[in-house]
Every structure is written in structure tokens, then in C-alpha cells.
Amino acid sequence: MMARRLVIAGICLAVLIAAVAIVFDQLAVKSGPSAQATASSSPSPGLTGPGSTTSGGTGSQGAEAPTSGSTPSGTSGGGTAGNGGDGGSSPSGGQALEVLPPVTATPTGLPAPTAPAPLITGALPAPGTAAGEVVDGWPAGVLTLPAGTTVGSTSVSTSGNTLQVAADGIVDKPQAEVLGSFRDSLVAHGFWSEEAPAADGAMASRFVRGTDTVTVSVSTTGTGSSRFQLLGSLHTTTG
Template identity: 65%
Template sequence: MNARRLVIAGLALAVLIAVIAVVFDQLAVRPAQTTAQNSSPASPSAAGSSPTGSGEAGSGPQSSGSPTSGPSAGGDGNGGASPGAKPLEVLPPVTVTPTGLPEPSAAAPLLKGKLPDPGNATGAVVDGWPSSVLTLPEGTTIGSTSVSGSGDVLQVIADGVVGKPQQAVIEDFRASLVPHGFWSEEAPAPDGATAARFVRGTDTITVSVATTGTGNSRFQLLGSLHSDTE
């Protein structure tokens, strides 16, 4: 009789333990389901951060909220610089126009007073020739000389033959003109001839020298000199 009671009590205890186990199991399952349901809405938003499903965040909609874009990148959203940012350096506008080197002043006229009357001479130096400025090479056989004036400019023309080489004739004219402030440069000349141009401000003298059949040099001169006619 006691043994039977012990068996029944054992069965009842086993049933009670099974019921308690089922109750605890249900309690454990419900919190897990509740937690899964609460966390499930966040999954779409997390997946939506990258439409392609790749791990490269920033290529989708989240790039608009990147720290390098929007007001935080350029300042406070009103166009101002962010605190601590170095302001841009802007050069001031140029207000002074460079003047460069001044233009050289005009050379003073070499001739003084009224210009001579027009004239020409054959085998001699014409009256009114500016011999104080321009002299012919020593030993010149003069062919002709002439002068003519226009306003404050005296035009001179001469030709002659000299028993010297071409370059020696050019040097004679250079020795006459350089002391008066002329500088010289080569000028175009026909084949076999030599030419030079002498310049002083607006005054010019051009000399061309060719060799004659007898070995002498024949020169031709054309120039213009300014005068202080006041």
C-alpha cells in the first residue's frame, strides 16, 4: 500500500515538474519574440542605407548627410566661415598703371636761325651747306651739292668721287657726324656697294658708296637736318 502511494506521488511530482518546465519555456520564448519584433523595423532602414546592398556607405542617400557637404563644410549655413577656419586671402585691385621708362626727349636742333634759300652747285659746295655739322671727305672731287628747306627741315644732297676704299669713305663721314651726337647703322645697299645711316633724333644722313671703274669710290649722300628757326 505504501509502495503504491509512493508511485502515485512520484507520477504526480513528475507531472508537476513537466508543467512547470512548459510554463518556463513559454516565458522564455515570449521575450525573445518581443525583442525580435522590436528590432525588425530597424532592418529595412539599415538595408535602405545602401540600395545596392554593398558595404560602400555614402554612395547612396546617406551621402547628402556627409560631414563634407551641407552647411558644416562651408561654415554656418549662411555663407560665413566656420569657427577657426582661415579666411581666404584676396589681393587688392591694381590702382596704379605702370608708366615704364619715360620717352626720350627730342634732340635739340643742330642748325640755328633761318634756313638758306634753295640752291645747287656743280663741282663745288653750294651756298648754305651745313659745313659746321656735315663735311665731305678730304680729297673729294665734288660732282654736285644742293640744299632745300621746308619748314624747319633742311634737306641736303651731294655726290662725289674719292680715291679711298668704300669703308674708308664711310669712316670719314662717321668722324664728321658722331661728335655731333649721331649714331650709325648699316643700311641696304646694291651688290658690291656699302651704305650707312647716321641718326640723331629726327635728323638723318644716309651715305651709299660704290667702286668706280678706275678703283675709286663714288658716294651719294641724302640727309635732313632740323633747325631752330625761332
């Protein structure tokens, strides 16, 4: 009876061990692929190279690097092309600037002023001097002395084609009126006038017509009259 129980207990123990073994074997079969999948899905420190997912991302970035590198190159190329396009219109393009052709026509401006015709024609008079009167050969048609003039002296002389004249006299008129009389006479012949240097208390004017010049200075005498002095050069030909 005792032996039979031991045999039954041994059989039960064997069945139990076999059942446990089967259960562990099933657990091992189920957990094996899961663990392998987990191992294959999780990055391994030893697989952080070009073949891993992280490395694949890096590889993708590496693939983008040439594109990124090509972008500056393309930009540089575009910039070069842009500079090449601008080279024709700007000095930085490396091309020569457009140079205008030389001007062959002579520039025209204002014409040179024409010298006025001489006021004196014919032969020049002989040199001479006269006191108290107008000397022979005096150009009375050009140089008219003020009315009421008391002539002190007059003279004429020549130098080439130039007639030089001089005169002095006293007029019982103010200085400005004496100068105004000479101005009216000379301006009528084409002279223009300008103020000339004069001594203190005196007045002077210079009259010009081409190469002809006449200078008149007027001072006041002790009696209140005006004394004038005249020097002039008149040409017989244009110069």
C-alpha cells in the same frame, strides 16, 4: 480464505495505483515550470515582432538608425558649416570675391625721350646747287666731306623748318673707309648709325639723330675709287 486474499490484493493494487498517481503528479509539478521556462525562453514564431528579443535587437538597430541617419545629417551639417567657413576664402562658399579698389594714381613709366636740340640755328639758306664745289649754305659744321673728296655736285633746299641736302663725290679710298669717315663725323654730333639697303657691290649706312637723318651709299668706280652719294634732312627746331 480466498476472499481475504482478494481483499488484500485489491488493497495493494489501490496503494500501488495511488503511489503511481502521486509519482506522476510530482513529475508533472516538477516538469511544468521547466517546460514553461523553456517555452518562455525560446522564441516563438508568433512572437517575432517588436516585443520579442530578436525584435528587441531590431528595435535597438532601429534606435541606432536615427543615430546613423543623424550622423550623415551631422556630417552634412558639418560639411555645410565647413563650406560656410570656406565661403569667405573660396568662390564655392557662395560669397562674393574680394575686389581690389580701382587704381586712381596714374601709372608711371619711363619718361618720354627728349628730342635733341637742333644742329642748325638761325635762318635757313636759300636753295641752291653747285657743281664741283660745296654750295653756299651747306652745313659744313655738321656734314663734313671726307678728306681728298673730288666733289661732283652739292645742293641745299628747304621745306618748312627742314634743310634738305644732297651731295656726290669721288674719294680715292675703299668703300668701308669712306663710310667710316662719314660715321666718325656724324657720330661726334650725336648720330647713331645702322646698315641700309644698297645695290650689288655697294655699301650704305643710315645715320639718325632725333628727326635728323643722313643716308650715305658708296660704290666702286671703274678706276677702283669710291663714289659716294649723300641725302640728308636736318631740322632747325625739335619735332
